[in-house]
Structure formats: structure tokens, C-alpha cells
Amino acid sequence: MVPHLSTALTGPLLGLEKKFLAEMPNIEQWFRSQWLDYAAPFYASVDLRNAGFKLAPVDTNLFPGGFNNLNPDFLSLSVQAAQVAIEKVCPEAYRLLIIPENHTRNTYYLRNVVALVNVMRQAGLEVRIGSISPEVTEPTEFNTQDGHTLLLEPVVREGNRLKLKHPELGDFDSCAVLLNNDLSSGEPEILQNLEQSLIPPLHAGWSRRRKTSHFSAYDEVASSFAEMLGIDPWLINPYFSCCSEIDFKAREGEECLSLKVDEMLTRIRQKYAEYNVDQEPYVIVKANSGTYGMGIMAVKSVEEVIGLNRKARNKMSVVKEGLTVSEVMIQEGVPTFETLNESVAEPVVYMMDHFVIGGFYRVHTSRGVDENLNAPGAHFVPLAFEDPCTLPDCADSPETLPNRFYSYGVVARLALLAAAMELQAQDSMAQLVA
Amino acid sequence: MVPHLSTALTGPLLGLEKKFLAEMPNIEQWFRSQWLDYAAPFYASVDLRNAGFKLAPVDTNLFPGGFNNLNPDFLSLSVQAAQVAIEKVCPEAYRLLIIPENHTRNTYYLRNVVALVNVMRQAGLEVRIGSISPEVTEPTEFNTQDGHTLLLEPVVREGNRLKLKHPELGDFDSCAVLLNNDLSSGEPEILQNLEQSLIPPLHAGWSRRRKTSHFSAYDEVASSFAEMLGIDPWLINPYFSCCSEIDFKAREGEECLSLKVDEMLTRIRQKYAEYNVDQEPYVIVKANSGTYGMGIMAVKSVEEVIGLNRKARNKMSVVKEGLTVSEVMIQEGVPTFETLNESVAEPVVYMMDHFVIGGFYRVHTSRGVDENLNAPGAHFVPLAFEDPCTLPDCADSPETLPNRFYSYGVVARLALLAAAMELQAQDSMAQLVA
Numbered sequence: 132m133v134p135h136l137s138t139a140l141t142g143p144l145l146g147l148e149k150k151f152l153a154e155m156p157n158i159e160q161w162f163r164s165q166w167l168d169y170a171a172p173f174y175a176s177v178d179l180r181n182a183g184f185k186l187a188p189v190d191t192n193l194f195p196g197g198f199n200n201l202n203p204d205f206l207s208l209s210v211q212a213a214q215v216a217i218e219k220v221c222p223e224a225y226r227l228l229i230i231p232e233n234h235t236r237n238t239y240y241l242r243n244v245v246a247l248v249n250v251m252r253q254a255g256l257e258v259r260i261g262s263i264s265p266e267v268t269e270p271t272e273f274n275t276q277d278g279h280t281l282l283l284e285p286v287v288r289e290g291n292r293l294k295l296k297h298p299e300l301g302d303f304d305s306c307a308v309l310l311n312n313d314l315s316s317g318e319p320e321i322l323q324n325l326e327q328s329l330i331p332p333l334h335a336g337w338s339r340r341r342k343t344s345h346f347s348a349y350d351e352v353a354s355s356f357a358e359m360l361g362i363d364p365w366l367i368n369p370y371f372s373c374c375s376e377i378d379f380k381a382r383e384g385e386e387c388l389s390l391k392v393d394e395m396l397t398r399i400r401q402k403y404a405e406y407n408v409d410q411e412p413y414v415i416v417k418a419n420s421g422t423y424g425m426g427i428m429a430v431k432s433v434e435e436v437i438g439l440n441r442k443a444r445n446k447m448s449v450v451k452e453g454l455t456v457s458e459v460m461i462q463e464g465v466p467t468f469e470t471l472n473e474s475v476a477e478p479v480v481y482m483m484d485h486f487v488i489g490g491f492y493r494v495h496t497s498r499g500v501d502e503n504l505n506a507p508g509a510h511f512v513p514l515a516f517e518d519p520c521t522l523p524d525c526a527d528s529p530e531t532l533p534n535r536f537y538s539y540g541v542v543a544r545l546a547l548l549a550a551a552m553e554l555q556a557q558d559s560m561a562q563l564v565a
Numbered sequence: 566m567v568p569h570l571s572t573a574l575t576g577p578l579l580g581l582e583k584k585f586l587a588e589m590p591n592i593e594q595w596f597r598s599q600w601l602d603y604a605a606p607f608y609a610s611v612d613l614r615n616a617g618f619k620l621a622p623v624d625t626n627l628f629p630g631g632f633n634n635l636n637p638d639f640l641s642l643s644v645q646a647a648q649v650a651i652e653k654v655c656p657e658a659y660r661l662l663i664i665p666e667n668h669t670r671n672t673y674y675l676r677n678v679v680a681l682v683n684v685m686r687q688a689g690l691e692v693r694i695g696s697i698s699p700e701v702t703e704p705t706e707f708n709t710q711d712g713h714t715l716l717l718e719p720v721v722r723e724g725n726r727l728k729l730k731h732p733e734l735g736d737f738d739s740c741a742v743l744l745n746n747d748l749s750s751g752e753p754e755i756l757q758n759l760e761q762s763l764i765p766p767l768h769a770g771w772s773r774r775r776k777t778s779h780f781s782a783y784d785e786v787a788s789s790f791a792e793m794l795g796i797d798p799w800l801i802n803p804y805f806s807c808c809s810e811i812d813f814k815a816r817e818g819e820e821c822l823s824l825k826v827d828e829m830l831t832r833i834r835q836k837y838a839e840y841n842v843d844q845e846p847y848v849i850v851k852a853n854s855g856t857y858g859m860g861i862m863a864v865k866s867v868e869e870v871i872g873l874n875r876k877a878r879n880k881m882s883v884v885k886e887g888l889t890v891s892e893v894m895i896q897e898g899v900p901t902f903e904t905l906n907e908s909v910a911e912p913v914v915y916m917m918d919h920f921v922i923g924g925f926y927r928v929h930t931s932r933g934v935d936e937n938l939n940a941p942g943a944h945f946v947p948l949a950f951e952d953p954c955t956l957p958d959c960a961d962s963p964e965t966l967p968n969r970f971y972s973y974g975v976v977a978r979l980a981l982l983a984a985a986m987e988l989q990a991q992d993s994m995a996q997l998v999a
Binding site: 154155156157158159160162163164166167204205207208211212214217218222223224225226251254255319486497 | 590
């Protein structure tokens, strides 16, 4: 059950991990005081890359799917964290409406909704699922790939409240609305100006969110954390930059892209020299909004972004829901040195409120260590992230799984904190506009 | 790993459990709003008795030992709850001083301290153990029965702060002092008027606490909860009464005792008739302060408390630390209908802050269903209290373990809430006096 971690490469990360373990009380105190200033998102997942010489977040998802891939042995941990999260949102209420993605034909995604609903129900909430899909016009049961059924009901807006109306189950008026829909296609009118708490808020959706805003906030977090620990922030932070006014189809923006890619490869090369990393630097070019591993490519030289062929340009030009890509983030590529059964693996860490509740390895049998693994063909291996280690000396060896996971939890929480800052800044902006 | 619960007896409790499960959202909402008014104790354990026809707490320990008996698989749940508890006590600090019981020769008790320290360290605290035992005059390593070592250091009072001073480890000045010492022998001067947060507070110790105060508060909690659910509070609440001015050695107070025992047996008999319970009522007479299962007897008729022989009187007259018993609580005996490998068993539920973090069965191979199991010869079986149950319909069958444990968690938290009310009332009193 415990995934085997390849520890053949033992670079500076072991040093970093040792540092994290030794400084655990300082780190936890630092997080405690940060959470006094910033409200943690309700939930989030963070994709990490562990390069051996550095450990960094590469993507932070504020509408996490994949709850079904968490280790069921740790369900109670999710339930407890959900209780804390709910105490903040609805201390005196008990009905929760969950709005999932519209793609009701993705039976794997629906399985995630089943798992999420289960966590919330176990936390003591009355949960129903409201769809904003135009295809769901009456209460309908859907099946997951493994035989669970899920009742989706069309949401009804009454004044500024979202409700459900079911002939047998009756009306449902919830205290809060939990979005598991990343709003890639925009902010539907039906969700605007609600009386109910909408979590996460509308501006957390991909119609407004920019990856570069997140990583700007992460720059701040990583610097402050690295300063506290006395380490180089680069060890936990991938470089990034941005090109706007990109149009892949019209070959617009190539110049910016090649300039930024070149700059970044040079910066990475310098760091690799400083840390004696004997690998070829690469960068990831990805759409500044959006998810699902669409609109993303790995690049090792400037030549690769000049004169892209039609197929590559098409692939880069659209993301989920057919949206056109007009801004890209250029991100330092962090190779993974983790393998699971000889396949390349990267950890994904799940959090609810400010607690780490689990994670899994995203594993790809046909991708390389420097490629995006969030692609068709990936599979998931639940992470048993804490060994029943009650020996007082089990914290001594950083090669063991619980300790490695502590570092993962630290870096994932740094990204969570960045998301909290990012959302808080957007909140202030949204209030200024309103 | 999952203990087998005998469910041969399926009395009204199944009805109660069904009720709890059906009303889970209401119950959890009720708890959430209670915790807005009352601060949960830092930690507690509650002894429950499940009679089949009723499920009730019989003892609430505010200085729980036995952390080593919790299921190690759920360590992460304790750690998460400890993080919440610590956020309230020391949001911006990270040093915790734990003061254990003085009986350093009890290697099993010390094993509990090792487990407790481990939880707190995993929660990210720097923990050291300070002893107030006159026998610990310099930093000393003690061994547990299973080969762990534990460093106990004598506490040093400087002004109104408790500190540790170790020639190599250096000085230790903590934000809070966590007591795992129930103060049976009084409130030592060294712990009085501390600047540091003392948790639980001095008045939670057995030198001031009375079981009858706890169960008075529990009366309130149980009535309010039962009213919310529309059930008879007796189903979750054992009758109790009190005799003061008892002196077993001098045969003083026998009259009060026999009167109260008689009254209570009559009341139980009426309830048994009402619920068609075909069992012989009994009461438990126990010292109104104190723990460790000392000063306690089970009684089925008035005759048993009149003319106690010398041996019985001696046994009843002293509790832990040799204190004389001058007040007793007469408590309705709740038989247990649970057995584990044909031995009588009762669940003990552990909580930290307002979260259930685990539990175990106290099992006694040579005691009956109507006897106190907290006695020499008892052993402990960790409770796996939540099955990885992610099926949406797994809540339907109340016979399964996770569901049974939900009821245990509910009743244990009711007792926790009573403890919170009890401590809050004492806080107010203490402030009036000061």
C-alpha cells in the first residue's frame, strides 16, 4: 500500500528535508502565525515536483477533483478537516449544496464528486448536488465508472439564493454553495451576487484567475519562508515569467516567448552550475489560465518555440471548454526524480482548510522525467502519507516515507498560503470594483 | 484489527443509533453551535457503557493517560486535532512543557507520555517533559516497559514562569504547560499563579473537581440534546446522587448511602419496567474525586452498603495518593453488553479539542458485565473507529462498526461538552475568589 519511493538520487533535497525536519517547530509556528493573517481556501490540491535537488509546486488547483484517489484509510482526516472548514463557513447551519463540473459524461470525475460528497456527509452535513449544466433539466441519476450513483438536480435561483426543488426530497436551501467547478467557461449569471456563501469565490475560477498571480504570491511566500529558514528560495520555487498577447494560430507573440524562454534557460543553467546539477534545463510553457493539462509544452531550447508546426500550435492554442490561449506562463521545468514501478511519478497533495489531508502519485508509464504527467494515460496511486510511526527516533532518517511527506506537506502548504494571499488580494480588488 | 463487537443483544440502542445516524446533520450542527459558546478542554477521555438499551458516559478524565493504547493508524488524526488545540493556546509560539504524573516507576504510564509527546511533536511543537516529583532532582532518563526512553527534567520556577535548565539541551521557557497529572494530591505551589497558560487549569485537577459537578453539567447537556432529538434523556444519561460526610472507616454516612442507593435502585427499576429491560438494576458507589478505579464498588441491594466488613471499608476509604474519601457519588450502573473474545469490554473514547481522535476497548477477562473494568488485570484493544467506508449507502446499517462508533463519538462529545461547561463555571468561580 505504501508506494515505494525511488531514492537512488540523493541530492541536496535530503539536506533540505533534514532542514525541514530539524526546523519543524519553527516551520509550524511560522505557518500558525501566517494563518492568523490569511484565511485558508476551503480546499486545494497542489502538484509538486521533487527533483532531488529542489522541491517545488508547479500547479495549485482551487477546485480539486480526484478526491476518489485519496487513500481511503485517511478518510477520517479529511472529515475532521472538513469539520474545521465548515465551522468557519456555516457554524450554525447544516445544508451544503455542491456544484460540480458540467461534464456529466466523465464517470471518473463523477466518482470524485461521490467521494467529496461522502467527506462532507461524514462531517455531518446534509449535502445535495446542484448542476448548472444546461443538460440537467430535471433531477437525474448518473453512474460512476465503478457503479456508484449520483443524483444531480438542476439549481433554481430564487431572488439571490440558489435552491433545489425535488418532487420527493423536497426543497433545499443551503447555507453555502461549494463549487467543484473551476468556471473555465466564465462566471455564469446564476452564480453572481448570491446571498449564500459561495466557496471558493467566483474570482477563484479560471475565468479570472491567472497562474502568474498565484506564482507572484508564491514568490513572496517562498522568500519569507526561505529567509526564516536561511535557505535559497530557489530550492522551493520555480522561476516563472509571462507573455501576453500570444496567438499561437496567428504566430503572434513568438518573439516574447523565445526571449523569455532563453532568459529562463540561462537562469536555470546558472543555478544548476551553482548546485552542480548535471541535467539539461527545460521550461514549461503553459496557458496562464486553465487546467486539465491542456495547452502545455516542455521546451529545452529556444528553437523549439520558434516556427511551431500547425499541430503544436493547435495544441497550444486552446484549453478546456475551447477557450483561446492569449497569455502564457513560462515556468522553470522541475524534473521529477521519483518513480513508481519504473514509471515517472509526481506527488499531488490535497488540503482542506489549512490541513494536509492526503495525496497521491500521478504516475505516467510513457512520459519522461521532464514531461508533464497531467496527460491522458496518467494513473493515480494513493499516498499513505504517514506511517504509524510512534517511535521517538523515527524522525531521524529522512529517507523514510513519513519524513519525505512532511516536506511535501510543507511545500504544498506554502502554495496554499500563496493561494490564500492571491484570493485575499482579489477579494480586495473585487470589493473596489463593486 | 477491527475488534469484533458482539451484537447478540439488539435492544433499543439500535433504535437510538439509527436515530443518531439519521439526525447526524442536526447533531453536528448542534455541536457546532455549542462549541461557539463553550471552549473544549484541551484533551479528555470518556469511559462509556453500552447496555444495548442505553449508551452513557460513566467517567470523564481531563488528564487522559493511555495515549499509547490508541490505534497508531490514526495518529495523524490526533496530530491534526492537536494542531487545532495548539492554535488556540499558543498561536505564535512553539515550545510546550508537559508535566506528567509523579509515579515514574509505572513504565506503562510512561509509555503513554511517550505517545503523547510524539503527538505534540508531530504537531510541530518543541516538547520537553518537566517533572514536579520530588524524586526527580536532575535530568533523568526513564525507560518504558517496551524500551523507549523518556527524559524527565526537574521544573524550575523563575518568577511566575516554569522553566527547564539542562546542561546540554539548554534552558527551556515554554508558551504553555500541559498537565498530564491529575493533581490528586493537591495543587502544588509551584503550579500556582503561573504566567504561562496552564492546560487544563488547576481547578480541573482532582483536588477540586467533583464527579457530581461533572454529571450535573452532563444532566443539562443530555436534557438539551435529548430535547433537540426528541428522545428520553435517560437513554444517554445515568442517574446519580451524592452523599457527603462519609467516613467508611468510622462507619459514618451509612444511612445516607443506604437511602440514596435504595432510591436509585427504585428509579432504575421503574425505567427498566418502562423499557422492558430484563436485568437486575445495580448502582456504582464511587469516590466523588479521583481516578484509577480506586474507591469504587458495585451494589445490587441496600444490604450491601450496610455493615460493610473491614476489608471493604478499607478499600472504599482511600483513593489514589492515599487521599481519604469523604464524599461519594452514587451512580446508576450501566451494564455493558459488549464482549471481545468472550471478555467483558467497555469503550473509552479520546478527544482533543472538540474532535474524537480514537479510542480503545478496556477489556477484562475476569469481570462481569455489571462490574467496574478499570481494575488490575484490564487490558486494552485499540479501536479502529472508522472503516474506509466510501460507499454512499454504508450509513444504512447500524450494526457496522463505523456507525456504532458514531454514536460513541456523539455521547463522548456530550460528556466533553459537560466538562467544558463544568470548567467554565469553575473558571468564573476561581475569578470571583481571586
